[in-house]
Amino acid sequence: MALKCSGDWPQRPDSILLMKLRAAVGDLRQLQGFLASVGQQECDMPTLSQQDAWLSSLAAEASSAVEMIGSRLDIALEEFGTGDPIPAVPTLFIR
DSSP states (O other): OTTTTGGGSOOOSSOHHHHHHHHHHHHHHHHHHHHHHHHHHHHHOTTOOHHHHHHHHHHHHHHHHHHHHHHHHHHHHHHTTTTOOOOSSOOSSOO
């Protein structure tokens, strides 16, 4: 029945890939916050074992890396709205 009415559905304003990438950015932001909270445990709990303190530091560092990836994707997705030409090769991970 849903397919019978599918001709009346409104057109999507964006491509499916663009919507998926926006959702991925949301997931990255969630992961960033989680890792930051785990990374904060080293400051909040000075009695952590050496292993847990190391893992907490690793989580804080990973949170920063996830933030950079999410920000780069955010910027790239925003460029679609400016009308600027899209670069031929994505430069997200090129050093």
